[in-house]
Amino acid sequence: MANIYITDIAVVKPADLGPTPWRVQGLRAITIVFGKNGSGKSRFLRAWRDQNPDWTHYIVPERTGNIEYQPNLLQQQMEGSQRSGQGQRNFLNNYREQIVTRVQVYFAARGNVRVDQLPGDPADLEARLSTLLPDFAIALSGTKNPPYAVQRASDSTAVQNIDHLSSGEAQVLTVGLDILTVAAIWDIEGRKNRLMLIDEPDAHIHPDLQVRFADFLVGVAEKYKLQVAIATHSTTLLAAVGQFSGEEAGILYLDRVKEECHIEPFDKYKKEMAACLGGHALMGPLFGVPLLLVEGDDDYRIWSQVPRHHKVSFATIPANGDEIDQFQKNLEKLFEALRENAPGPAGYALLDGDKAVPTANVDRPQKHIKFVGLGCHEAENLYLTDEVLALTCGKTWTEASAAIKERAPEFGDKADRLSEVESWDRRTVDLKGFMVELMAILDPKNVHWTIRVARTIGEKRPTGQLAEFLGESLVTALWGSVPA
Template sequence: MDLIHQGQFNLTGLSKINVLLGKNGSGKSTLLKKVENRLTQQQVGEINYVTPERGGDLRYEAGVEQNVITGGNWTRDQKGRNQWGQFKNYSVAQYRRLETLSLREIETDQAIRANFAHTFNSTIDKINGLLTNIKIVRTPRGDFELFTVPGNQKLEARLISSGESELIALAIECLTFEKSCDPQRQNVLLLDEPDVHLHPDLQVKFISFLIDLVSTDKFSIIIATHSTAILGALLDYSDARFAILANASTDAAFRQIDQKYRAVLPIFGAHPLSNLFSQSPIMLVEGEDEERIFQQAIRSSNGQLKLYPCGVGGVGNLPDFETSVVEILKGVYDNATGYSLRDRDEGDEAIADIPPLVRFKTSCRASENLIVTDEVLETMGTTWANLEAEIEKWLVAPGGHVKHDIMTAFKASGYARKTFDLKEIRNILVGLTGSAKPWEIAVGQTISKIVRGQIPKDFNDNKLCNFLGTKLSNTLRP
């Protein structure tokens, strides 16, 4: 299945597991319900929409099972609601159907039947593989009971966590669907916000469960969510696709998770809730040096600097990464902000924002120039006057160094500390300070001092804020 097109909606590029990202109110549920309605009318195969708000508890209720058996479209009508207060009671009824389907599968599939170790307990093991502190155990009555792990103490359904009950109910639903599918037909499972009530770690477990389930090649899945933790769990799965749904759109172009998203999605996935993400936004930086600088600044700030630096592998990659981050910010979060930072090099310092992405350029040529600012030199235990004297001695030392011409050019520039290209001689300069600190650590520690107010924001020549630039300095410390 790579295309679902029915005039009123258009989904392209689909694979086995497809994630539809979008913030609340973007129309994810509406789109899934349209897909479910049209494909059900066409009778293409098994089509199952799973509602986002799944209430109830894991107790058997005869009335629910009776409605499933005799209620015609009762189950589909209940699932079509955004909230179903008896979903988990329905899951217990579905468990009975799951057992019947599993036993029929064993009976009719010669390869499975030949494996005497394969029983209905093999299916139960898949459910229990999602759980850590509890397990389900089948009973002679055709239902299941809950027990602690370890300890094997029987539990009442009302005593388990909402996350555990969610996983059990979703697992039963998905396993029942898989065993209902005719592999010769088009079967689609539509999961609306399966992340509800699930900690990000449990979301990752559930995605691993789904990957194993779709390996049977019987069906495909479309997941509507605003949790980037779910998408992050699919980073290494080749048959995953994702799309970001713009508000009220009925078109979704699904695509593979390329290198850009592999880099940025784990950062977004750490904060699936937009208010948390807004407190620690992503900052795209050119490379590993800048990433280490800001990692150190964050560590040294005692919680006052909250960013997630993400190296993009070079300035040439920044535009593509910026486009991807803007897409995620707009499609998943409400009122979130992201940042990107690049070196000035030889160009203009000014750079326009791409809302909600705030963009910076350093006022100095590159991050290496931060080494020779007055405050960073102080962090390394020296001053510019002392460093200049050491450079002069280095230049006249016998033997000649392969970088001698570059250091000579630095001197000839009048020691243009802000604009000279120091990349090739940065390690020599650090060595001449006498400091054992890596330069990225020293720069990061000094930035944290500005953030914490330990040193003033000074924009005079050769000061750190002057090199960082007004816009970035005022963002780091308003």
């Protein structure tokens, strides 16, 4: 990613916070601003915004209003400096109306055409919003009033106003639309510098949605070449941003007294610490909710969303590759000190099916965190199970493989491997490097494959081929034994 337009800044403090400016060095592509209440995070972001209002966008922390289009707000959304003027305080009473109205400004800048050769493709915006809120289908239009349509994916019920959404859904939808429309307008205009300052995006958002928002934000920043700063109190959001952006992220511990502030890179040690502090994760086992330690971003995307369907409860902690072994050891030691007379494991460390599950012994205890193995090669293989295919495209494997073979010639150097689909063993085939093509072929809405897998796993206790690919040990660990 590495979209860094500013590395060092001096920001004038408000008079009540002291006479010297904040001097910040080593800004990252994504900087997470941490600090106590009263440390000046919001005023720091606004003062930073005021240095370059034409290419900086600030999102206020208190966001209210209804999701409706108001033509009288069009002029205020036309220019960056006028948009900046809307965020002079911590709150904006008609924030949501401003954002919905900006959709029309976006179409005025781009034209109401759907071709991906032009920057700011509306299909990309819709896909990213649907990934952020997979329970909804979201469509944008430059010719309709309002210039959007939102439907619940489960029953196609239209969302007409704010009362049809939870507070968290409303926040995520409008903040996501705010970020995307400004990013797309900048892309259409060819802005050289693009700085996005987001003040407490986690407000009113459940930790699971914060994880999805972090994934969304990192993807948008990479696609639209944004440098981002986020003010937050949430360790969940901190952990998730660090997980998805890695060392592209840094932490700024803001102090109202200190003048010199240095960004601390989000290295693997901070990632481990943040994962353990990530919202409610470590509290889960103390209240009977198990942990699930997973390796890799895609596994994290899947398993962090499964509990949202309210059929099973666990808290997910991400690790990367071989780090899962060290995480397991550290958590084993931690819970040995915290848990007494434990009746069973506090959680599980999930390994891909191509790895051997370690045997518990004195040197490698698994009293509190037990290793379990996936029943298939990797998480990608779950996408081709009968149950996930039924949800994704309503096809059997015979129909899906025929579709893959038919369209294989479209995909260049991957065509030969895709054309061999009929010989694949769905359980063991290595699908890394082919998921984008499989989504394009199999999913008419091109929803990210991890969301399809998470929903299928989460809707009910896995059965059939999905249960086989997950593996009996994993299904039993999380859902318990099959009732007699």
